[in-house]
Amino acid sequence: MTPALDDGSPAPAGAVASDLPTDAALIRRALAIAAAAPRTGDVPIGAVVVDAEGRELAAACNAREALGDPTAHAEILALRAAAAVRGEWRLDGCTLAVTVEPCTMCAGAVGLARVARVVFGAWEPRTGAAGSLWDVLRDRRQNHRPEVVAGVLEKECAALLESFFADHR
Ligand SMILES: [Zn+2]
Secondary structure (H helix, E strand, O other): OOOOOOOOOOOOOOOOOOOOOOHHHHHHHHHHHHHOOOOOOOOOOEEEEEOOOOOEEEEEEOOHHHHOOOOOOHHHHHHHHHHHHHOOOOOOOOEEEEEEOOOHHHHHHHHHOOOOEEEEEEOOOOOOOEOOOOEOOOOOOOOOOOEEEOOOOHHHHHHHHHHHHHHOO
């Protein structure tokens, strides 16, 4: 069992080892997950969770249609799987990388899981809760505020969505 860290402690910025995956590499992995998703009619959104050492704990794609579950967003599925791997709900020190800006539900789950960093690709101006429509992640009223890195491989992430919606129109 991993020892518990101080609640709401900030990410150890500057303490990053050189062999950690880059943010672009994390988004590339999330893109691969999204692109390889089964053709269930689900919007191709992928997410990956890595620990502070850069080890992948979990990866998932959006499966709302596949599971018939309104909460089966890629981020939620990846956070749940990562917590299961760790054997605890706290994901201190972890980074969540996702191809599209998280919604309010997923941003809330990030805070509950104490994720240290969120990296995302494309902005989602209609539902985004990480800086576009809302900024739940960095709301100063929150005790836990992860570091947020936005717009990583933005064009590739947006292109995957655009091709999906072009096919489903
Ligand atoms: Zn969501």
